[in-house]
Amino acid sequence: MAFRNILDGAASFGAALVTSAICGLPAWFTVAAVRAGVAPIWAYATAAGLGVIGVILTLAFVRKGLAGVAPTRQRRR
Numbered sequence: 001m002a003f004r005n006i007l008d009g010a011a012s013f014g015a016a017l018v019t020s021a022i023c024g025l026p027a028w029f030t031v032a033a034v035r036a037g038v039a040p041i042w043a044y045a046t047a048a049g050l051g052v053i054g055v056i057l058t059l060a061f062v063r064k065g066l067a068g069v070a071p072t073r074q075r076r077r
Contacts, residue, residue, distance in 0.1 A: 004077060005068035005076055005077075006068065008068055008069055008070035008073070008076070008077070009064075009065045009066070009067070009068040009069070010065070011065075011070055011071055012061050012062070012064040012065035012069060012070065012071045013061070013062065013065040014071075015061045015064075015071040016057075016058045016061035016062045016065060019054060019057045019058050019061060020054055020058045022054070023050050023051065023053060023054025023055075023057070023058075024051070024054055026047075026050060027047040027048075027050045027051040027054065028047075030043050030044075030046060030047035030050075031044065031047050034047075
């Protein structure tokens with residue numbers, strides 16, 4: 001049973017990494033585009049929204065990883 005919890009926690013940490021990449025990279029490129037003058041100023045709002053959602057989801061997956069819970073479950077198996 002403990003081995004399964006370790007694997008579930010590792011899967012949650014992997015989900016946290018993937019989530020931070022999926023949300024962080026587009027937000028960073030949006031900020032870079034605004035600074036370069038390619039995108040309009042209001043794009044900062046979309047980058048901030050995507051960044052906030054990414055931080056919330058990443059922290060949720062990290063919390064699940066520390067508890068040994070799989071990313072798609074609410075409690076341990």
